[in-house]
Amino acid sequence: MATRQTRAGARRAMVLAHALDTDRHAPGRAALAAGDVLADQAQVLVDAIEALPGTVDPVVVDRAQTRLLALAADHDAAALRVLGRRILDVVAPEVADAEEARQLEAEEAHADATTRFTMTDDGQGRCHGRFTLPSAVGQMLRKQLLALAAPKHRVAHGFGSYDATHPVPTALRLGLALAEWVETYPDRHLPTSGGVSATVVVTMTLETLQGGLSAATLDTGGRVSAGEARRLACEAGIVPAVLDGESRVLDLGRTRRLHDKSQRLAMALRDGGCTADGCDMPPGLCHAHHDVPWSRGGPTTLDNGRLLCHRHHRLAHDQRYTTSHTQTGKVAFHRRE
Structure with missing residues (x-):
């Protein structure tokens, strides 16, 4: 271990000596020879100057070296390294601004392309x-x-x-x-293709919508459980296509199934958030749910609506759970035996 560290230190010293031997770092070489800076400070000076953009005017480079040498009198290598990273801001702020803008533009162009x-x-x-x-x-x-x-x-x-x-x-x-x-992304903001929006269509039978167990199909080819299909049918961003026993379309997302903005605001004021017992999810993260399901004739009214968070809305449409109403107007979920 000691031998490897010694060799690494020797290599760093050789690299520093080679850099200081160039005209570009003559001020640092003179300062080190005069004892004005230590070897680790000299390394920081070299690194800071080498990090300057190649387009920087030599006059600016000289100013940067002069400023760093002055700072070295009062700062150790660690502090000097921090100052060296922003030396252009001190000696040539207009150059630093232009260089930062160039770097950011290059990074943003690369980010867009990748x-x-x-x-x-x-x-x-x-x-x-x-x-x-x-x-x-x-x-x-x-x-x-x-x-x-x-x-x-x-x-x-x-x-x-x-x-x-x-x-x-x-x-x-x-x-x-x-x-x-x-x-919940508003489907009105989605582009159309062939006159049809990018909204997902959930196809299910009337039996499934009314509480059956048969799976439903997404227009993307995927399959979802009956409970998930009923939950998605409550969402404005999903279009439910309900079929009868002969696969004829009975309903295609009638807008009256959805609570409007005014009703949602009224529910938010009334419910204050998710109405599941023990849940404090705020209104902005809740769905509008029909107490009496819309598929069973439940009206889309304020009295028949309540706010439920994402998780409890899933439970409300899950056949494995039953619900009960507490004295405070909350809903409690119970797993079936």
């Missing part, structure tokens, strides 16, 4: 993907998902009551937020 998104379905109910986005877009996406996953008035936790001993991992909360973002 933007990618890939996604595959594993055939087991999950999709896996990878993406590469420009930094600004990535930061915007993260901020949007954090707003969905953890509004400022909520302590970071998952669905239901807060439990400090079992916090929900951030990756899971962000994943659920992404699913929420996709499901």
Whole structure:
């Protein structure tokens, strides 16, 4: 170990000596010979000057060296290295601004050219993907998902009551937020192809819509459970295509099945968030749910509607659970025996 460290130190010394032997670093060489700087400070001087863009005028380079040598009198190598990274801001701010702009433009052009998104379905109910986005877009996406996953008035936790001993991992909360973002994206903002919007169509039988167990089909070719199909049929971003026993279309997403904006606002004021017992999910992360299902004649009214978060809305359409109403107007979910 000691031998390797000695050899590495010798190599660094040789590289430094070679650099100081050039005209570009003559001021640093003279300062080291005079004892004005130590060897590690001289290395920092060399690194800082070499890091300057090749387009910088020699006069600016000289000013940078002079300034760094002056700073070396009061700063050790570690502090000097930090100062050296921004030396252009001190000796030639106009050059630093232009260089930063050039670097940022180059980075942004490269980011645009290398933007990618890939996604595959594993055939087991999950999709896996990878993406590469420009930094600004990535930061915007993260901020949007954090707003969905953890509004400022909520302590970071998952669905239901807060439990400090079992916090929900951030990756899971962000994943659920992404699913929420996709499901609730306004279809009016999506482009059309051949006169048809990019909204997903869920095809199911009337029996499935009314509580049956038969799976439903997405127009993308995928299959979803009956409970998931009924939940998706409640969402504005999904069009339910309901068929009778002879595969004739009985209904194709009548808008009266959806609560309008005024009703949603009224529910938000009335319910204050998810109405599942023990859940404090805020209104902005909740769906409008029909107490008496729309498929069974339930009206799309304020009295027949309530807010449920993503998780509890799934339970409301899951045949494995029953519901009961508490004295406070909340809904409790119970797994069937």
